[in-house]
């Protein structure tokens with residue numbers, strides 16, 4: 001079933017010449033999609049359109065038929081994004097407050113917020129950190145905190161932007177476990193990564209971007225030849 005539809009999406013930054021040019025893409029419910037491409041090819045910029053952080057100049061993104069352009073707030077609720085820079089995502093003084101922030105904004109009952117925060121912290125292994133100061137966590141812990149914050153909002157779509165950067169081996173394994181859990185939960189997962197080899201076996205499809213355009217889209221085996229340019233051997 002069609003979940004995300006990107007239709008003729010065009011967007012240019014005013015500051016430079018980069019442009020996402022007439023992007024079309026359909027992602028089905030429950031799919032795990034990888035976004036590959038060189039630095040500056042437009043992966044982050046494209047993904048930021050899906051939850052309405054950027055609004056296209058032309059074209060639109062639809063989530064279950066709902067226009068993101070016309071329903072930015074709803075889009076934020078439906079699609080949660082975990083940024084590459086975990087520091088930028090911290091909004092709460094303590095770990096608990098940080099994870100509670102999203103559900104509070106959704107105007108959920110206090111009792112249910114508490115439940116959601118506990119569940120989310122458990123899922124990322126941060127239960128013991130509940131009362132710690134968010135800013136004092138390590139880089140890897142902050143990444144897990146960001147994931148917990150998104151999980152607590154229970155979005156249908158989860159977007160990861162370079163989730164493996166700056167993580168040690170254990171941290172990487174924990175993220176992979178998270179992804180496997182989300183796949184089991186039938187979430188639609190989008191991930192921009194340079195570390196394709198870590199997750200390609202779980203992915204349904206991959207998108208390759210180059211200079212603001214999609215140059216390949218298909219199952220990893222369908223586009224395996226094109227994936228070799230990223231050091232991937234399938």
Ligand SMILES: Nc1ncnc2c1ncn2[C@@H]1O[C@H](COP(=O)(O)OP(=O)(O)OP(=O)(O)O)[C@@H](O)[C@H]1O
Pocket residue numbers: 013014015016018037038039040041042043044045046192
């Ligand atoms: N906020 C911004 N303002 C102006 N230009 C930007 C902004 N964000 C990104 N760009 C430019 O848009 C282009 C695409 O950047 P983007 O971050 O989407 O690439 P990317 O594929 O995610 O790269 P990376 O692999 O390095 O994360 C780059 O040329 C970048 O300089």
Ligand SMILES: [Mg+2]
Pocket residue numbers: 043044045161192
């Ligand atoms: Mg990026």
